[in-house]
Amino acid sequence: MEDSTSFITVITEVCLASLQASLVPKGSDKLKRRARIPDKPNYSLNLWSIMKNCIGRELSKIPMPVNFNEPLSMLQRLTEDLEYHHLLDKAVHCSSSVEQMCLVAAFSVSSYSTTVHRIAKPFNPMLGETYELDRLEDMGLRSLCEQVSHHPPSAAHYAFSKNGWSLWQEITIASKFRGKYISIMPLGAIHLEFQASGNHYVWRKSTSTVHNIIVGKLWIDQSGDIEIVNHKTNDRCQVKFVPYSYFSKEAARKVTGVVSDSQGKAHYVLSGSWDEQMECSKIVQSSPSSPSSDGKQKTVYQTLPAKLLWRKYPLPENAENMYYFSELALTLNEPEGGVAPTDTRLRPDQRLMEEGCWTGPPRRSSGWRRKQPLSRRRRLEICAPGRTEKESDGYAPLWFEKRLDPLTRETAYVYKGGYWEAKEKQDWHMCPNIF
Template structure:
């Protein structure tokens, strides 16, 4: 350009995306983004067509090298993808305008000749014109797509044939080289017989080193082929017996996890005899037999939040923070899917109890939980993934028994951090309610609201978990959400249920609708077609006899070598319960709880007498967690226990001397 400008985007590699009927966006995948608005849908389509043609021409002007071919392929794929998006947008618009036209025609048929006839005919004419314009745009887009696909198809076929021919020539050359190498070795062995202990003294001197360097200078090195199947293995006996071929180290096979646990025994216990004196009390302070438990600890239940870790893997790849927010929000909803049939209470972890979930090889992440406080019970959780995200949370459970139902209120914060974008998200959990505690079949509901906040960009997703109502016409367990930017503009809507699946849709237009409940004005969003973002995994066969555990939950308490002595897998009462020995499990549970109370009294005796008394008139517990430290997060401003490191290093070395004896 012969004049200055604010910025440029290389059109050959530019991304062209449609926002709504008149707006579109051009970006380079980085900071340069142009938001453009046309006067109409047809004008917008003309601009996009012209830009795509210019983009194709720009790609054709690249160097005629392998690098150019790769860029041209990528550009063409992006162009085709953009065309598909245009076709999808046109399809949505045709459906919308067609429906409007159909309504107008129906209304016209029902009208008598009169004053309203002229107005209705005008509406039909306008909508028919919009439908015709959109249909023409659809036809033109289809023609462009077909032409582009046909022209590049011939070029790709020619390029593929050239690659095949080159590969055949390379294979023939390799075969000739192998034969020549074999022939030279046989000739050398025939001319000279060397003892096995022979060493050439000339090779130890400078001349030997120099010869080797000269020989290296004459060699030509090639990059390894990307497809290992492209290499040819020769079974020449003399070549194999004389030429050493380094063997790759054997990879340890991925561990096969268990798919079953012993079926739940059918033990009867009078619930009312235990619960009648507990109404209004804190659940964690009520001594409960294992009959109401499931054979997992709260630390293991917390680790189950990672069942749908793939959502965070996909979020880490997103270029748009608003789209990333959709995946993070779906991840927050997915953590409740395991609770729909899980009416058993998890074991309260002992103070200092830990649980590791090492899925680095299978899934790319590692997770560690530790019980950092006993009263109130609090667990800290830290997980990191090779895919570029870190999840950390501290959960304190507050629970009250209300007679007919039990309310569980998780307190504390959950945070997710992404390495590439430095986006920092935080949110809190909703209330869980267990119904029909005394009479009837137990069932679980989730209700409340969640605000997922991106502290870096100001983006926000407001999720609503609708409480179950017998009189509501909505689907049970319904969840809805809206993703907004820092200015409050809505970009995506999410909808679905917390026990089945979630979908998300891009918002094209919003408007104020009729007043809803409590006099609040509703907002109506016009969106593109919804896409599924998350779906619950099916339960394993026979899950109803195994506490309704998911496939992941079945593996959590599986014995594993090398874990810390404080790991939940080593907890004896939980292990006995899983094996069906509930009487023994109850006796062991009482022993462990008394041991924990004794350890607390010992810590209080060791505390300095100058320590102030807390509200209950007892000395404050001076317990310090082993793997986490209490700190204030500078970004969110919240105080929580954060992993301080050292656990996985201790596991590699097998050094657990620092661990307390809690079992």
């Protein structure tokens, strides 16, 4: 299949009675969720003074001041991927696999919409830290994340919906300072399966880049090509995150894509931006164009008028003073009863930061933070010679286990069950004391 940017679209004028946006209103939660958090204190940060000695280094191993963080953990940021879950709820009812692919692609792009103003880094989770999102009543889903490795930092995630889909992933974050910018590379495959059809999608995340580390206002960009594959039908979607260029005429944060069937025939063109919206246009005819000045030939797609797949929710009022959190993000660290004792909501340094006590965490949390290196030391003592901490049998996640992925041929942590049953019984005797 040709590169996703090597095409030109021509809209065919037709009269369509229904080009309504496939937007689903957000559900009305029976529980009253909070709509704000304390304003972010106005502390200045000289990022260059911290980063100048870190060029080429893995940033997860470098201590950062608390005011470089936002009061959410990486586990909660992974959970934010589910904000536009209604796209998957809608995709359940698609009779066409290529139409379903359009919604899955829009869902994959929507997970980046929260990053456009979110320059601060999330807290690095403790080993064994968990985060649950139990929103079965209003969102129709339950989600669980667990930090399964500390070095390198790796988190496993599993979510299921009563509407007929499940999603799982193990993501390892690799981040390096390149001199003028920071590259953040999430490694690992994302799986999505629809129970009724058996359609099983797999894709990976794009690279995030934080610019203007030395001087100027920090800003973030997404770049790279991702391929979404339906392993049941072999339908494919090539998605391109177009990197920003000062010399380019392309719109900022542009995303393009083409959905093709197992025979390589293109059915839909995708277009939009990762911070605003995505549209799809049905292809009615395709033909090669004349070669351009550089000798490259593009495919001309004649399409029907575009249909809106997804549009970003507006940010809450005063979001600029609340870390630019979305409505969902504002609720993620809200205290909640009945969660596991390892849940991020119970983490003291992050709670203090959310409350605006930025000078508190390093001083008041030193005792519990010392537990992590001590626990790691015990694990390393029982490691076999030549084995790393992650390979050691001295530590095993509670809720996830390592298995060979038959589709990617990689080993990954997948949910083994038991968490929600333990919550129902309020039996957490197996949980480590990490806080």
